[in-house]
Amino acid sequence: MKVPRCKGTRDLLPQDMAKFRRIEAQFRDCCLGWGYQEIRTPVLEYLHLFTSAGTLSPDMLGRVYSFLDWDGWSGERVVLRPDGTIPAARLYVENFENIPIARFCYVENMFAFEGTGKDARERWQCGAELIGGSKAEGDVELISLALEAITKLGIEPVELRLAHAGLIKTFLEGLGLSGEKEADVLDQVFSGNPGVLSDLKGGNPELGKNLQLLFGLKGNSPGFVENLRGVFCPSLPALEPSLNELARIANLLTGSGFSYQIDFASGRGFEYYTGIIFGFYSSGRRLGGGGRYDELIPLVGGKNICASGFALYIDELMGLLKEVPPRERVLLRARDAAWLKPSLALARKLRDAGYIAEFDLGYRKTADFRWIVNMRGGEGIELLDQSSGKKRRKSSPAELLKLLEEARCK
Amino acid sequence: MQVKLALPKGQLQDDTAELLKEAGFTVSDYCDGSRSYRPQCSGDFGLFLKVFHEKDIAIQVAIGNYDLGICRLDWVEELLAKYHSEAVVKVRDLGYGRRNLYAVAARSSGYSSPEAWKNHNNSLRIVSEYPNLAEVFALKQRLRRFQIFPVWGSAGVYPPENAELAIIAETSSKKLKEQGLVPVAPILESSAYLVANRDSLERKNLSRLLASLSTGEAVRSYVKEPPAIDASFEAQHAARRGSSVSLALPDGHQQRHAVAFLDKTGLKIEGYNAGKASSRPQIDLEGVTVKVIRPQDMPLQVANGNFDLAITGTDWLRDHLYRFPSSPVDEVLVLGFGKVKIVAVVSKDLQVSSTDDLKKMKGDSVLRVASEYVNIADKYAHDNHLAPYKLIPTWGASEAFLPEDADVLIENTETGSTIARHNLKIIDTLFESSACLIGNTEAIRWPEKKDRIAYLLETMKRGVEAGCVC
Numbered sequence: 076m077k078v079p080r081c082k083g084t085r086d087l088l089p090q091d092m093a094k095f096r097r098i099e100a101q102f103r104d105c106c107l108g109w110g111y112q113e114i115r116t117p118v119l120e121y122l123h124l125f126t127s128a129g130t131l132s133p134d135m136l137g138r139v140y141s142f143l144d145w146d147g148w149s150g151e152r153v154v155l156r157p158d159g160t161i162p163a164a165r166l167y168v169e170n171f172e173n174i175p176i177a178r179f180c181y182v183e184n185m186f187a188f189e190g191t192g193k194d195a196r197e198r199w200q201c202g203a204e205l206i207g208g209s210k211a212e213g214d215v216e217l218i219s220l221a222l223e224a225i226t227k228l229g230i231e232p233v234e235l236r237l238a239h240a241g242l243i244k245t246f247l248e249g250l251g252l253s254g255e256k257e258a259d260v261l262d263q264v265f266s267g268n269p270g271v272l273s274d275l276k277g278g279n280p281e282l283g284k285n286l287q288l289l290f291g292l293k294g295n296s297p298g299f300v301e302n303l304r305g306v307f308c309p310s311l312p313a314l315e316p317s318l319n320e321l322a323r324i325a326n327l328l329t330g331s332g333f334s335y336q337i338d339f340a341s342g343r344g345f346e347y348y349t350g351i352i353f354g355f356y357s358s359g360r361r362l363g364g365g366g367r368y369d370e371l372i373p374l375v376g377g378k379n380i381c382a383s384g385f386a387l388y389i390d391e392l393m394g395l396l397k398e399v400p401p402r403e404r405v406l407l408r409a410r411d412a413a414w415l416k417p418s419l420a421l422a423r424k425l426r427d428a429g430y431i432a433e434f435d436l437g438y439r440k441t442a443d444f445r446w447i448v449n450m451r452g453g454e455g456i457e458l459l460d461q462s463s464g465k466k467r468r469k470s471s472p473a474e475l476l477k478l479l480e481e482a483r484c485k
Numbered sequence: 486m487q488v489k490l491a492l493p494k495g496q497l498q499d500d501t502a503e504l505l506k507e508a509g510f511t512v513s514d515y516c517d518g519s520r521s522y523r524p525q526c527s528g529d530f531g532l533f534l535k536v537f538h539e540k541d542i543a544i545q546v547a548i549g550n551y552d553l554g555i556c557r558l559d560w561v562e563e564l565l566a567k568y569h570s571e572a573v574v575k576v577r578d579l580g581y582g583r584r585n586l587y588a589v590a591a592r593s594s595g596y597s598s599p600e601a602w603k604n605h606n607n608s609l610r611i612v613s614e615y616p617n618l619a620e621v622f623a624l625k626q627r628l629r630r631f632q633i634f635p636v637w638g639s640a641g642v643y644p645p646e647n648a649e650l651a652i653i654a655e656t657s658s659k660k661l662k663e664q665g666l667v668p669v670a671p672i673l674e675s676s677a678y679l680v681a682n683r684d685s686l687e688r689k690n691l692s693r694l695l696a697s698l699s700t701g702e703a704v705r706s707y708v709k710e711p712p713a714i715d716a717s718f719e720a721q722h723a724a725r726r727g728s729s730v731s732l733a734l735p736d737g738h739q740q741r742h743a744v745a746f747l748d749k750t751g752l753k754i755e756g757y758n759a760g761k762a763s764s765r766p767q768i769d770l771e772g773v774t775v776k777v778i779r780p781q782d783m784p785l786q787v788a789n790g791n792f793d794l795a796i797t798g799t800d801w802l803r804d805h806l807y808r809f810p811s812s813p814v815d816e817v818l819v820l821g822f823g824k825v826k827i828v829a830v831v832s833k834d835l836q837v838s839s840t841d842d843l844k845k846m847k848g849d850s851v852l853r854v855a856s857e858y859v860n861i862a863d864k865y866a867h868d869n870h871l872a873p874y875k876l877i878p879t880w881g882a883s884e885a886f887l888p889e890d891a892d893v894l895i896e897n898t899e900t901g902s903t904i905a906r907h908n909l910k911i912i913d914t915l916f917e918s919s920a921c922l923i924g925n926t927e928a929i930r931w932p933e934k935k936d937r938i939a940y941l942l943e944t945m946k947r948g949v950e951a952g953c954v955c
Contacts, residue, residue, distance in 0.1 A: 076849045076873075123608070123630040126623075133624040148788035148809045150610070150632030190569045255625070 083196030106180035130347035168377035204384035238342030363387035522885030750948030855891035
């Protein structure tokens with residue numbers, strides 16, 4: 076009886092895994108080069124890690140895979156991790172709190188229920204978290220790291236879009252909505268639905284109009300931030316600190332030669348974001364995003380320390396990754412038992428030289444291989460080049476490798 | 486084409502029968518006291534009727550076993566809160582069976598305002614027959630840490646000692662006050678609804694039923710009640726884990742046996758007589774408190790420390806321990822009354838006489854195993870290698886599921902007569918169950934409780950030894 080795959084999940088086939096591992100290796104390599112250390116948190120966490128932070132929306136918490144464990148008679152639920160940052164914050168508080176600056180990276184899967192069956196319930200992410208250190212410079216470091224990891228995969232051009240969570244939150248607070256409504260609007264904005272702002276009926280209609288205006292404007296320079304200050308600060312001076320932060324990052328990015336677009340409609344993220352929000356786009360896809368979350372570490376029981384991070388979405392990156400020519404494949408045929416030992420030795424030499432050496436166990440299409448090596452008693456090593464149909468005979472593995480290298484160089 | 490309609494048993498039964506009558510259907514065997522779960526509809530309507538517990542109806546319609554069903558909206562929302570399905574269509578408010586779902590706290594507690602829950606230092610305990618709606622409530626309120634205790638009933642008796650909040654259905658806030666409860670947040674206005682399976686609506690002709698059940702103006706005299714937050718009831722919350730010993734006694738069919746047993750042990754418990762419905766009887770022992778709750782809920786409640794001792798059945802203890810093997814609950818005394826067998830049951834028409842036969846008959850097909858004892862049923866199917874199988878949790882009227890909506894039922898039986906009456910037969914006996922006293926293995930050792938627990942235990946032991954098992 077065939078049992079199908081669980082709804083909303085996917086198998087990664089060999090060609091998918093090849094891409095997956097390339098992304099993972101490239102990401103790790105970049106992160107390690109920037110001084111980030113790899114961590115892995117458990118798939119199972121307590122539900123209250125995510126509720127106590129008070130920073131995942133009810134909608135998101137309503138879609139986590141939660142269940143009672145075998146010792147869950149107390150009603151304490153565990154979840155399949157729905158997010159990478161909160162567990163990383165927990166890990167920091169548990170193990171590294173005395174370190175003034177911590178740089179972590181991870182490749183992990185996240186789980187969230189999705190009802191239509193069209194989207195994935197399991198998503199893989201490459202994440203990086205920078206806990207402590209200078210705020211604006213830290214954000215620029217993370218943005219640089221993310222862009223380096225994406226472009227080194229051969230994905231270009233990449234657009235960087237910026238928004239600011241603190242600024243959006245200050246605006247919403249100024250509207251005078253009820254606490255529940257305000258949180259709901261913020262959830263929707265952070266879920267990529269800024270259209271919700273057009274129907275707001277708050278106690279401050281003038282501010283409501285300004286908020287819509289904010290979401291309709293785009294800019295790409297520090298001057299744009301100053302323009303925002305000129306338009307909005309007279310009616311809402313509380314925006315000053317957020318605008319100062321945004322201006323500082325815009326100045327640093329411009330000074331470092333990065334191009335970017337400030338676009339509040341791109342401000343997707345999590346409720347725990349407090350400052351800059353950034354997103355990376357290419358070919359119409361959102362490849363990842365991140366933001367500053369200065370209040371999260373204290374919310375999960377740690378000290379008051381600023382932090383920021385991002386995640387790249389492996390599924391999206393896989394969709395844009397160019398095919399890489401596979402390693403050359405050699406099919407080995409040992410015609411009798413006496414030749415098995417030299418065949419194994421030859422295969423090892425081929426692998427060391429970067430070839431895929433596969434033994435012929437039958438049932439394999441020889442058309443999949445350019446090179447076929449026949450090893451027979453008394454006849455030496457015969458090499459068949461299937462692209463030309465030529466057969467060559469060599470007496471030693473070293474000669475054979477030389478021949479292969481010459482062909483590869485041509 | 487046959488149209489399948491699921492009808493509710495219990496509180497909605499009389500009004501639903503009246504509704505069907507007014508709609509022109511003559512239905513026999515669907516009234517208070519009728520023992521059949523398959524009412525007959527006279528006339529050529531091609532209608533198949535079955536009676537379920539209300540909670541099962543929303544599920545049966547969602548999975549497509551029934552085209553239409555009548556149950557209260559709260560059970561539909563309870564299902565949809567966890568399982569975001571478009572399969573159930575809420576066709577029409579039928580106007581009767583109205584009640585509100587409230588979050589409630591005890592009047593004597595300090596939990597009647599949202600600030601109190603949110604500033605609660607420990608995990609907030611919420612007890613409910615509606616665990617999914619309770620979870621949605623907790624998430625919406627952004628409670629930092631909470632525990633949901635699903636119960637089979639009597640949720641209102643838990644606060645304040647055994648839960649800070651309960652989510653319960655009641656017809657008015659006045660009735661809540663009579664129970665010493667105060668509504669702290671309205672959750673849902675509920676009444677009987679006609680619900681349909683979306684696929685059936687799209688593909689089948691249900692017009693005869695839909696038209697006749699949708700005529701006339703639904704009674705909409707529903708009174709919207711304000712949240713009615715009453716700060717004057719605020720008082721100091723009782724200590725969560727005091728030194729008093731808490732004993733849970735069963736309601737339902739075990740109550741009669743338990744009353745007789747306790748009478749003969751000499752323990753004086755006022756307000757726990759057959760026919761008298763106090764949920765907090767008084768025991769003539771200092772430092773011991775008593776509450777009446779469902780026996781199904783006791784193992785979990787004893788495990789989490791809400792009660793130290795409880796009189797339940799070995800069936801419910803086993804069901805709990807199969808799910809939570811390291812749970813700190815143990816049988817401390819076999820009481821022996823209320824003997825039943827836990828059996829596997831199939832339709833009489835099925836050519837099987839044992840679990841082995843059932844296994845051979847099913848082959849590779851998915852076996853549908855229905856039971857109130859979900860974990861016992863799971864273990865039975867697992868131990869007998871009946872995979873692939875699907876568990877169907879039920880909330881009563883379980884015999885109704887066979888043969889159309891389940892293949893095998895794990896059920897308790899005293900004499901086997903109910904099973905035979907529903908054209909069913911026993912193919913396996915899993916074990917025998919009777920009443921037992923269960924205890925929290927940690928609480929039993931606490932110095933401040935152990936003497937009183939030992940006294941209760943000794944008294945009950947003497948009762949058992951003196952042969953007062955009923």
